Amino acid sequence: MSYPVVDGSRTILNFERGTESWPLASYESRFGYATAKAVLKGGKYQPAELLQEVKDSGLRGRGGAGFPTGLKWSFLPKDPEHPVILAVNADESEPGTFKDRVIMEENPHVLLEGIVLSCYAMGSNSAYIYCRGEYVPSLKRVHAAIEEAYAGGHLGKDIYGSGFDCDVTLHSGAGAYICGEETGLIESLEGKKGQPRIKPPFPAVYGAFGYPTIVNNVESIAAVTYIAAEGGQAYRAWGSDKSTGTKLFSVSGPVKRPGVYEVPIGTPFKTFLEDNCGGMLDGVGLKALIIGGSSVPVVTGETALKINMDYESCEEHGTLLGSGGVIVIGEGTCMVRSLMVMLRFYHHESCGQCTPCREGTGWIERIVTRIEHGDAEPGDIDELYRIADSMELRTICTLADAAAWPTKSFIDVFRSEFEAHIEKGCCPFGGTFPDHLNLRGGGVPQRRDDPEHAFIA
Amino acid sequence: MTTDSVTLTIDGNSVTVPKGTKVIDAAREAGKNIPHFCYHPGLPVDGNCRMCISDIRTWNPRAEKHMPARRPAVACWVDAEENMQVFTDTPEVKKARASVMEFLLINHPIDCPICDKAGECMLQDYYMLHDRAPSKLREEKVHKPRLVPFGKRIVYNGERCILCSRCTRFTTHVTKTHELGIVNRGDRAIVEVLEGGDFANAYTDNVADICPVGALTKTDFRFKKRVWFLKHTDSVCGGCSRNCNTVVDHDGSEVIRIMPRERAGVNDWWMCNEGRDLYKEHAALARPAATLRIDGLEGGTASSITTWVGEKLAEYKKSDAAAVLVSPWISNEEAWLLSFLLGKLKIGHLDVMTGRTEGALPADDLLHTDDPNPNRAGAIAAGIVPDKKAGKGIDEIKAAIEAGEIEFLLLWGPHFGNDLDPELLSKVATVVQITDEHDAVSDAAAAVLPLRTWAERDGTWTNFEGHTSRFRRSLRPPAGALDGFDLLMQLCAAAGVKSPAKSLRDARKKLKQDPDSDVRAIVDGKFTFPEQSALYRHTSGAREV
Structure with a gap:
């Protein structure tokens, strides 16, 4: 039996939709933990070989920046004096992004197997999953999966008698977007206020608790399972030379x-x-x-x-x-209002450390709100653009850039709409979202299969 | 070049600094002050204000050229590297700084007319240097709590706060008491005293000094004086044997406040609250008047009394019946001359008194020492010790007084009360008191000569670790109060001893004092910038331009 791929390209979501895909039994029926066994017990790869496979696969970080995963791992010190830590970034909070949640809820074991394999490749024995606090169903599923995996001998000490230890700790965030930034995540993991650190040193040298740390997105780590099973070249079957898988x-x-x-x-x-x-x-x-x-x-x-x-x-x-x-x-959506909603998010989530972001996100939000409500002058658009420009690249992390880029691009691409707001003195779209894209309901699929909201570990 | 140092260029000027130096410090070595708010040499780097953004280019040996950073770096964080190029005032850098100033000021209340920091505020200084643009904010500013008491000594104004985290880093890393923290996110963030706690450590006032803006003000100074009316004089705190180097801010006759000034190895940048309050004790001091209570010689001027004392001392030459006790508040130069005079007269019963004990604070590992007197170490080093052969120490002198063996006792300086009670002194025929404080003895002593206090004269003290610091005259002394060194010169003359020094300056030269003891923060009433010692005397590093 080999690693099942559904619909020709589903390697992580490789299950029938609508089935109970998350329990260990179901996962094991889909080649589950067979790769980990082959690698750890069967000696399929030495750690360095597995790292090379990941490098060969061309896998790029799925969290947003697209940094090659294998290359990131190779930044770890060769003979680290401290234990290496893998921190899995499951603090998925970017508006519009909800993919990791599906992995954690529908196929949590593929993530855990990916963690075991990644830890093996990078010489780590402990992994943390830093999960967004609002993701209560995900937290429950992953928690249950970790317990199953420990009970089934897939995690813990001396896995499959191979002598390799791997402990996974699930850590719940408290609802801050900034804790998804890798050093913000590390600070939060250490129990501090989630504020990004200045780099260098990079986490691979000085990370969580001062130990070398690799922070990877859930999807990147989950993808390692397929790469380890079928090899880096197999992963290259999809995509192009620089974007693979x-x-x-x-x-x-x-x-x-x-x-x-x-x-x-x-x-x-x-x-x-x-x-x-x-x-x-x-x-x-x-x-x-x-x-x-x-x-x-x-x-x-x-x-x-x-x-x-x-x-x-x-x-x-x-x-x-x-x-x-x-x-x-x-069509029919007001771009100014869309930007306003987005900027409200960034204003709310700025950690408040660096001056341009702390003061700038609030300022541009207020200007866009004024434009949306028709209380603006023609110069305000250029002013908005100028402020966004001043925020860009001037801060410790990229949150300010993340607020500045859409602002600039919205003006670049839809300038006429901004001008129409000012000319008309009100929102030409009636000041609300059309029914099909209401703030509540509408586009985002609502999943409420778990009636309990509070996560109790 | 050694491997421990690196050479880099700052705006084209080459400078060599030890490895591990931050670019911002290297730039200061090269005479460039890179503007900054959150950076403070006494605190760990945080890099949040973004004011010191500079164009820092590292040498790439493979590409054989200097590589600009993808993300402009902050000079306070980056370590100086060999062959690095730093540009601190390119158009891009200037633009970045102007924008940081703009961001800092949009939500700032700009209430300078009622702000105590006005005049020594980094926001004001840098606004004039780097922004000078009118506010473009059309919306309501962000409102935050104002007038929040942080303990009894500090008041916090959240709207003026630029969240540089200097104060929280001070409580976390310097006092290690962890009272302050920044709560909330984004532009709603404020500094708070942590829940259920009080901000009451012995060093709280430092947070107001290092606050670059008017967010933290001292209750002791609030609404007392506009800073531009203050005159500044380099001084030293006598509150304990640490000898924190200070600046006395005064208006000529009255001290308004005392601030610390940088002195590496002594107090670095800090000072305790009690030391700052010492000026109140000084203002309340009861001053003695020149008095002579010898039958037939009552009254007399200070100079005639001095002559009398000098002649009296000479009478006791080589005598066993004279003793001299010295307060640990004497200056090094005075102690040196006094010990010389007594040596010539062969008066060997000589010792340093216990001095002040009230106000003693528990010693800690930051500044406080257990001796609340400034110059015990200096006085002993200058020779205020019993004569090696036949001299008596303080306990033996006390026993000799008790036995009625001492006829002449000279008390130099204040705070004798912990060693000698008036009853004991009544057994001495002639007590001469030379002091800056009127007390029980002043009413009974045969002769009293008024001295100038630490704030009214010039001198040096040596701290318990052997570092010497110079204090200068800040205030006009009250009429009649005598300078200790001049007085000793006159005593020498009256006793027929030729003084080894022609003047105080001459004495200092002969004492071969450590040049560091006289690092000036202020020359002619103005701060000497860009002298490093002065840079962090208050909070502002901006003024040298």
């Missing part, structure tokens, strides 16, 4: 089937929209697209249809693949 995209907006899809990287957006998402809602045109979560620049619907969903093509068209949080914006 499969990628999860979480789609929200006025499409017929919003949700999370795993497709080969580099799939044309047009195909993806029609085949996977069922196309736009009837009667709603594609106005704009934010392809990688709210931080990446927006593109018009016209440009969107030319994009192939990989790193190079996105950059070519003036945006970034980011985390794969596809926000589809339909």
Whole structure:
């Protein structure tokens, strides 16, 4: 039996939709932990060989920045004097991104197996999963999965009698977006206020508790399971030379089937929209697209249809693949209001450490709010652009950039809409979202399969 | 070049600094002050204000050229590297700084007219240097709590606060008492005293000194004086044997406040609350008047009394019936001359008294020592010790007084009361008191000569670790109060002993004092910038430009 791939490209979400895919028994029926056994017990790879496989696979970090995962691991000190720590970033809070949640809820064991294999490759014996605090169902599922894995001998001391130890600790965040930044995550993990650290030193040298630490996204670590099972070259079967493998995209907006899809990287957006998402809602045109979560620049619907969903093509068209949080914006949506909502998020989530971000995010939000409500002057658009420009690249982490980029791109791409607001003295779209993209309900799939809201470990 | 130092260029000027030096410090070595708010040499680097953003280019040996950072770096965080290029005033850097100033000021209340920090505020200084643009904010500013008491001595104004975290880092890393923290996120963040706690450690006032803006003000100074009316004089705190180097801020006749000034190895940048309050004790001091109570010689001027004392001393030359007790508040130069005079007269019963005991604070590992007197070590080093052969120490002198063997006793300086009670002194025929404080003995002594206090004269003290620091005259002395060194010169003359020094300056030269003892923060009433010692005397590093 070999690693099952569903629908030709589903390596992480490799289960029948609608089935109980998360228990250990179900996972084991899908080649579960067979790779870990083959590697740890069967000696399929030495750690260095596995690291090489990951490098060969061309896997790039799925959290947003797209940094090659194998290369990141190789930054670890060769003979570390302290234990190495793997921190899995499950603090998925970017507006429009909800892919990791599906992995953790539907297939938590693929993540755990990925953790065991990654730890083996990087010489670590302890891993932390830092999960977003609001993700109560995810926390419960992962928690249950960890207990199952310990009971089944897939985690803990001397796994499969191989002499290799791997302990996994689940840590719940408290609802701060900034704790998804790798050094903010580390600070929070240490029990401090979640504020990013100045780099260098990078976490691979000085991370959590002062130990060398690798912070990887849930999806990156989950992908390691397939790479270890089938080899780096097999992973290259999908995508292009520089963007390899499969990628999860979480789609929200006025499409017929919003949700999370795993497709080969580099799939044309047009195909993806029609085949996977069922196309736009009837009667709603594609106005704009934010392809990688709210931080990446927006593109018009016209440009969107030319994009192939990989790193190079996105950059070519003036945006970034980011985390794969596809926000589809339909005709009739006010772009100023969309920006206002987004900036409200960044204002709320700025950690308050660096001056430009702390003061700037609030300021641009207030200006955009004024524009949306028609209380603005023509100079305000340039002013807004100037302030966003002043925030960019001047801070410790990239939260300020994440607020500045969409602001600049919204003005670049939809300047006429901003001008219309000022000219008309009010929002030409009536000041609300159209019904199909209401703030509540609407685009984002609502999942309430777990009635309990409080997570008690 | 050794491996322990690196050479880099700051705006084209080459400078060599020890390895591990931050670029911002290297720039100061090269005479460039990179503007900053959150950086303070006495605190760990935080890098949050972003004011010191500079164009820092590291040498890339493979590409054989200097590589600019992808993300502009902050000079307070980056270590100086060999062959690094730093540009501190390119148009891009200037633009970045102007924008940081703009961001800092949009939510600032700009209430300088009623702010105690006005005049020594880094925001004001840097606004004039780096921004000078009118506010472009059209919306309501962010409102935060104001007038929040942080313990009894500090008041916090959240709206003025720029969240540089200097105060929280001070309580975390210097006093290690952890009272202050920043709560909330983004532009709602404020500094708070942690729940259920009080901000009451012995060093709280330092947070107001290092606050670059008017967010933390001292209750003792609030609304007392505009800072531009203050005159500044380098001084030393006598509150304990640490000898914190200070600046006395005064208006010529009255001390308004005492602030610490940088002195490495002594107090670094800090000072305790009690030391700052010492000026109140000084203001309340009862001053003695020149008095002579010898039959037939009553009255007399200070100079005639001095002559009398000098002649009297000479009468007791080589006598066993004379003793001299010295307060540990004497200056090194005075102690040196006094010990010389007594040596010539062969008066060997000589010792340093216990001095002040009230106000003694428990010694801690930051500044406080257990001796609340400034110059015991200096007085002993200058020769205020019993004669090796036949001299008596303080306990033996006391026993001799008790036995009625002492006829002449000279008390130099204040605070004798912990060693000698008036009853004991009544057994001495002639008591001469030379002091700056009127007390029980002053009413009974045969002769009293008024001295100038530490704030009214010039001198040096040596602390318990052997570091010498110079204090200068801040205040006009009250009429009649005599300078200790001049008085000793006159005593020498009256006793027929030729003084080894022509003047105080000459004495200092002969004493071969450590040049560090006289690092000036202030020359002619103005701060000497860019002298490093002065940079952190208050909070402002901006003024030298």
